[in-house]
Amino acid sequence: MDLSTRYLGLKLSNPLVPSASPLSRSLDMARRLEDAGASAIVMYSLFEEEINADEEKLDYIMHHQDIGHDEADSYLPAHGDYKTHLEEYLEQLAALKEALDIPVIASLNGISASGWVEHGRELEKAGADALELNVYYVPADISRSGPEVENLYEAVLRNLKQHVSLPITMKLSPQFSSPGHMVRRLEAAGADGVSLFNRFYQPDIDMETMQVTPRLQLSVSAESLLAMRWIAILYGRVKLSLAATGGIHTGADAAKMLLAGADVTHMCSALLKNGPDRLRNVLTELEAWLEENEYESVEQLKGSVSQIHAEHPAAFERANYMKVLESFEAPPGVWR
Ligand SMILES: Cc1cc2nc3c(=O)[nH]c(=O)nc-3n(C[C@H](O)[C@H](O)[C@H](O)COP(=O)(O)O)c2cc1C
Numbered sequence: 001m002d003l004s005t006r007y008l009g010l011k012l013s014n015p016l017v018p019s020a021s022p023l024s025r026s027l028d029m030a031r032r033l034e035d036a037g038a039s040a041i042v043m044y045s046l047f048e049e050e051i052n053a054d055e056e057k058l059d060y061i062m063h064h065q066d067i068g069h070d071e072a073d074s075y076l077p078a079h080g081d082y083k084t085h086l087e088e089y090l091e092q093l094a095a096l097k098e099a100l101d102i103p104v105i106a107s108l109n110g111i112s113a114s115g116w117v118e119h120g121r122e123l124e125k126a127g128a129d130a131l132e133l134n135v136y137y138v139p140a141d142i143s144r145s146g147p148e149v150e151n152l153y154e155a156v157l158r159n160l161k162q163h164v165s166l167p168i169t170m171k172l173s174p175q176f177s178s179p180g181h182m183v184r185r186l187e188a189a190g191a192d193g194v195s196l197f198n199r200f201y202q203p204d205i206d207m208e209t210m211q212v213t214p215r216l217q218l219s220v221s222a223e224s225l226l227a228m229r230w231i232a233i234l235y236g237r238v239k240l241s242l243a244a245t246g247g248i249h250t251g252a253d254a255a256k257m258l259l260a261g262a263d264v265t266h267m268c269s270a271l272l273k274n275g276p277d278r279l280r281n282v283l284t285e286l287e288a289w290l291e292e293n294e295y296e297s298v299e300q301l302k303g304s305v306s307q308i309h310a311e312h313p314a315a316f317e318r319a320n321y322m323k324v325l326e327s328f329e330a331p332p333g334v335w336r
Contacts, residue, residue, distance in 0.1 A: 001287055002297035005039075007241050007263045008130045008167035008193050010103050012039035015258060015298055016283055019195070019245050019266035020044050020107045020132065020171075023276070025092065027099045032276040037283045040103040042132055042266070043093065048110025050085035051119060058082065086119055093126045103129035105169075111137045113155035120164040133160060134171040136198060146177055153182070154189050161190045169193030169241065173200060179230050183238055193241030195266065196227040218269035223247030228260045232316050235261025235306035251285020261303035 003014035017040045023029045024043045033041060061082065089106075096104045106128035110116055120131060135156055139149050153170070160168060168190070174197040176182045183194050204215040224247030231242050244257035245266035254265040270278050295301050303309060307316045314320065 001290055001295075002299070003283075003287065003290075005263050005298050005302075007040070007243065008105075008169055010040065010129060010167075012103070012264065013037075014039045014283060014286075015254065015262070015264045016279055016286075017042065017105075017243070017264045017266050018271055018279070019268045020134070021268045021272060023268075023271060024096065027095055029276060030096055031099055033271070033279060034100050034102050036276050036278075036280040038102060038279055040105060040129070040264075041096070041100070042105040043089075043096065043107050045107040045109035045134055046085060046089045046119075046123075048108075048112065048116045051110075051116040054084035054086065058084070086122065090122055090126045093123060093128060097127040105130045105132050107132040107134060107171075108160070109134040109136055111135055111152060111156065113152075113159040117156060117159045118163050120160050120166075124164045124166050128166060130167040130169065130192070131160070131164060132169050132171055132195060133157060134198060135173075136200075137173070138200070150176065150182060150185065154185060157186060157189050157191055167192035169195055169243065171195040171198045171245070173198045174226055174230070175200075180233055180237070183234055183240075187238050187240045191240055193243060193263075195243040195245050196230055197246055199223075199246055218273055219247045219249075221247050221249045221253050224253050224257065228256055229316055231257060231262050232260035232306045232310070235303040236308045249282075251282050251287075251289055254282055254286050255289050255301070258298060258301050259303075259305040261306040263302070 005012050005015045014037060016038060018024070018033050018038050020042045022044055023033065024041055030041055093104065093106055104127070106123040108120060108123070108131060123131060133156065135153050137149065137152065157168065157170060170186055170191050172179070172182065172194055186194065199219065201214065201216050203212045205211070206213045224244070227244045227246050231244055234242060241263045242261055243264045243266055244262040245268070248254055248257065248265045248267050249270040257265045267279060267282065270282070290301065307313045310316070
């Protein structure tokens with residue numbers, strides 16, 4: 001069985017790639033993921049806010065030491081003693097490259113097309129095999145139009161491309177009026193891949209304290225269907241690499257994404273819930289499914305139920321909406 005796949009110009013031994021998560025903060029965990037069969041790994045993100053905060057702090061340290069406030073100086077770390085998030089990230093990236101044989105994809109997270117993006121160059125020098133750019137943007141400013149938000153995504157990508165020659169993939173939210181068009185636009189701007197979809201974490205209200213609290217819940221398999229539809233619609237219509245992220249917990253979840261047209265299937269929640277060995281089980285399940293269904297390779301499977309190849313292409317569109325509503329069977333005891 002040939003499980004290999006191509007992603008961002010990299011030849012990978014199989015399509016299972018752990019997505020950005022705290023698991024890549026530990027070398028031991030990363031090695032365990034590689035041993036379980038991970039074909040590449042995406043690192044946790046380095047955030048624009050972290051880079052900017054470090055730059056401000058370093059400015060502050062230098063300024064206050066320069067003007068010689070003796071007493072204050074003794075509380076401040078010397079410039080050379082202060083390790084920035086960027087330095088820590090570069091060290092972890094270099095250590096992961098040293099410890100692993102699989103490709104390591106670094107991840108940047110931010111929204112402005114400003115100076116922080118230049119640090120992409122340092123990630124490239126530290127040995128990253130590709131970059132994932134996650135523009136986690138919540139357009140809470142309601143005076144900002146959809147096209148303005150789309151421009152923002154493109155501007156960050158174009159800016160980053162000026163500083164690195166690595167393949168760049170963009171992790172996107174599903175919240176565009178036309179997600180497929182947005183992907184095409186980013187491809188035209190030089191993206192080598194997209195990762196569909198970024199998961200927005202919703203704030204909650206604590207009923208005891210009446211405070212807004214952040215809430216992070218791990219995913220379930222059913223969530224994968226959103227990305228599956230869009231990957232199926234995009235397959236064969238764009239040339240860039242397609243990664244599926246969100247709700248991939250089983251071999252069947254991964255197989256569906258590949259049938260829709262994904263080049264790789266990311267895993268995060270399943271690994272956080274069950275540990276790194278879960279990846280081996282998913283790989284075994286995927287391989288068994290391929291064998292049962294007489295596929296010889298992942299390449300052969302890829303896109304065979306995408307919109308352009310599906311027997312009922314309209315099932316990926318509005319046509320399915322009425323049918324789905326009509327097909328609803330109320331379980332016993334439920335009103336309809
Ligand atoms: C604890 C945690 C940390 C995460 N950290 C990052 C991150 O640093 N950068 C990023 O792009 N995505 C991050 N993600 C998102 C995951 O990579 C993934 O896209 C998302 O959880 C959906 O996939 P899943 O259903 O397999 O969990 C994180 C998710 C979790 C649960």
